[in-house]
Amino acid sequence: MEMWLKEAQIEDAVMTYKVKETLVRKKTEYQDLAILDTNFFGRMLVLDGIVQTTIKDEFVYHEMITHIPLFTHPNPKKVLVVGGGDGGAIREILKHPSVEKAVLCEIDEAVVIECKKYLPEISCALDDPRCEVFIGDGIKYVHEHKNEFDVIIVDSTDPFGAAEGLFGGSFYKEISECLTDDGIFVAQTETPFYLPDVVKKVFNDAKETFAITKLFMAAIPTYPGGYWSFTIGSKKYDPENANLDTTVEFDTKYYTKKIHKSSFALPKYVEDLITK
Amino acid sequence: MEMWLKEAQIEDAVMTYKVKETLVRKKTEYQDLAILDTNFFGRMLVLDGIVQTTIKDEFVYHEMITHIPLFTHPNPKKVLVVGGGDGGAIREILKHPSVEKAVLCEIDEAVVIECKKYLPEISCALDDPRCEVFIGDGIKYVHEHKNEFDVIIVDSTDPFGAAEGLFGGSFYKEISECLTDDGIFVAQTETPFYLPDVVKKVFNDAKETFAITKLFMAAIPTYPGGYWSFTIGSKKYDPENANLDTTVEFDTKYYTKKIHKSSFALPKYVEDLITK
Numbered sequence: 001m002e003m004w005l006k007e008a009q010i011e012d013a014v015m016t017y018k019v020k021e022t023l024v025r026k027k028t029e030y031q032d033l034a035i036l037d038t039n040f041f042g043r044m045l046v047l048d049g050i051v052q053t054t055i056k057d058e059f060v061y062h063e064m065i066t067h068i069p070l071f072t073h074p075n076p077k078k079v080l081v082v083g084g085g086d087g088g089a090i091r092e093i094l095k096h097p098s099v100e101k102a103v104l105c106e107i108d109e110a111v112v113i114e115c116k117k118y119l120p121e122i123s124c125a126l127d128d129p130r131c132e133v134f135i136g137d138g139i140k141y142v143h144e145h146k147n148e149f150d151v152i153i154v155d156s157t158d159p160f161g162a163a164e165g166l167f168g169g170s171f172y173k174e175i176s177e178c179l180t181d182d183g184i185f186v187a188q189t190e191t192p193f194y195l196p197d198v199v200k201k202v203f204n205d206a207k208e209t210f211a212i213t214k215l216f217m218a219a220i221p222t223y224p225g226g227y228w229s230f231t232i233g234s235k236k237y238d239p240e241n242a243n244l245d246t247t248v249e250f251d252t253k254y255y256t257k258k259i260h261k262s263s264f265a266l267p268k269y270v271e272d273l274i275t276k
Numbered sequence: 277m278e279m280w281l282k283e284a285q286i287e288d289a290v291m292t293y294k295v296k297e298t299l300v301r302k303k304t305e306y307q308d309l310a311i312l313d314t315n316f317f318g319r320m321l322v323l324d325g326i327v328q329t330t331i332k333d334e335f336v337y338h339e340m341i342t343h344i345p346l347f348t349h350p351n352p353k354k355v356l357v358v359g360g361g362d363g364g365a366i367r368e369i370l371k372h373p374s375v376e377k378a379v380l381c382e383i384d385e386a387v388v389i390e391c392k393k394y395l396p397e398i399s400c401a402l403d404d405p406r407c408e409v410f411i412g413d414g415i416k417y418v419h420e421h422k423n424e425f426d427v428i429i430v431d432s433t434d435p436f437g438a439a440e441g442l443f444g445g446s447f448y449k450e451i452s453e454c455l456t457d458d459g460i461f462v463a464q465t466e467t468p469f470y471l472p473d474v475v476k477k478v479f480n481d482a483k484e485t486f487a488i489t490k491l492f493m494a495a496i497p498t499y500p501g502g503y504w505s506f507t508i509g510s511k512k513y514d515p516e517n518a519n520l521d522t523t524v525e526f527d528t529k530y531y532t533k534k535i536h537k538s539s540f541a542l543p544k545y546v547e548d549l550i551t552k
Contacts, residue, residue, distance in 0.1 A: 004290075010316050011294075011315070011316075012293060012294035012314060012315045012316050013291070013292070013293050013294075013314075013316060013317070014280075014291075014292045014294075015289070015290075015291055015292075016289070016290045016291075016292060017288060017289050018287075018288035018289075018290075038288055038289075039287070039288045040286050040287075040288050040289060041289070057469070059545075060543070193333070193497050194497075217495070219493070219495055219501075219502060219503035219543070220502075221469050221470075221501040221502060221503070223502075225495075225497040225502055226495060226496075226497060226499075226501055226502010226503055227495035227497070227502050227503065252544050253543070253544050253545045254543040254544055254545065255543075255544065256541070256542075256543070256544050256547065258541040258542075259541050259542075259543060259544075261538070261541070262537070262538030262539075262541030263538075263541075265532070265534040265535050265537070265538035265539075266532075266534075266535075267336070267495070267529070267530040267531075267532070267535060268528050268529050268530055268531065268532050268535075269335075269529045269530065271532065
């Protein structure tokens with residue numbers, strides 16, 4: 001028997017992955033959760049039929065969503081991740097020696113439980129003493145914590161269904177209040193090739209709140225189009241012109257100082273999206 | 277009836293495109309040629325089952341394989357394209373006012389004929405008086421022309437089958453002799469994510485011939501992994517530090533001066549491939 005996961009990138013372009021084994025498949029309170037094993041990509045987390053992360057290429061997303069803001073901030077001590085129940089962002093955050101506390105606020109406890117069980121390479125830092133895992137609504141959590149975090153990372157699923165409230169102007173205002181006076185916000189903000197209107201709206205929403213708002217890109221093979229946008233909003237430090245001279249050294253597979261700066265160079269069609 | 281094109285990115289990851297209409301399908305002397313119509317990507321050229329170019333995203337590949345070398349060279353007059361029978365590279369080359377002659381050397385006349393018929397947006401410049409279309413073997417053409425071209429672009433299919441001879445050390449030496457003393461060579465060199473060994477070998481082969489050899493990247497949605505490498509070999513001018521102050525202005529959808537420089541910033545795993 002051959003099993004293939006079919007993932008529609010758009011209606012008429014469907015990516016398919018041959019599945020060796022379904023390690024877990026369950027309806028959680030919030031979504032359809034599966035962890036599948038594949039030959040080339042290894043194990044992958046799939047939520048509502050969409051590939052979230054794979055052992056083979058997770059490093060791109062997790063390095064870029066964390067190291068860009070954390071190397072921009074001169075001394076990040078407290079970091080909040082909204083979503084990101086797989087733990088990959090937390091693992092990267094805790095490589096920064098300045099970080100004293102990293103809070104993971106994930107709405108769906110099942111994601112944390114299953115990723116701890118089946119994706120230990122990604123979830124390995126969730127038991128670190130500097131990490132606090134809070135199961136609950138990110139919007140509520142952000143609303144109830146003011147002036148507390150140096151960096152807030154929104155590591156969410158797509159802006160449809162459960163994560164819809166994590167995209168848009170009112171949430172970004174709450175995030176700004178949850179940040180310290182020189183805090184930095186970053187979010188995954190989808191594909192400019194397939195969803196240009198989403199990128200445009202989210203960027204303009206963030207721009208209304210943050211003094212410095214920029215878009216940066218990373219090449220993620222298992223995400224539709226292979227080229228993903230992140231929106232970063234900063235109160236004080238310009239992430240594109242961050243001082244990286246004193247950057248601590250640790251092993252990476254995607255991020256470098258040169259990649260940090262160059263990820264803000266946008267293809268003309270992406271630049272036009274957010275400036276026109 | 278539903279028709280889907282299935283394109284294996286790797287054995288276990290297969291991209292599928294819903295086909296509205298098959299405009300042409302034929303066995304040429306060299307390959308299985310099809311031009312298909314799709315909803316999102318528009319018409320696409322498919323050779324031996326592999327998507328070569330689509331109306332929707334061809335701009336990325338064609339701008340990047342041409343404007344990087346042509347804006348690096350201070351005064352490119354004669355340009356050779358090996359392969360590239362769709363004409364997209366020629367179209368972009370002829371936007372440079374310094375170019376007096378652009379030769380297209382394509383082995384498969386059927387590609388030129390069918391692209392002229394069905395992909396006029398891409399092939400439109402093949403009838404320009406500055407363009408000479410030569411149907412024949414690129415290896416032979418390069419061997420028979422010495423010290424003639426300022427820029428040579430190898431716009432080939434994958435390094436299996438018909439195009440195999442267009443990758444590797446002996447061809448790069450011939451290319452070097454076909455170039456003028458300050459000439460520049462560029463080739464599409466596959467995906468570092470799926471085919472790291474190909475990228476490594478091709479880069480090292482080119483490095484043996486050219487004084488300055490670099491890799492640059494572009495995000496092409498319909499190419500496997502979405503992130504493509506190009507190897508550039510130059511006798512004199514460093515493409516990464518090219519003087520872009522006097523760059524002529526014309527409309528682009530991907531290339532910008534900032535993209536020119538930043539496309540040489542490689543993810544750590546790609547950098548390691550070509551330096552270790």
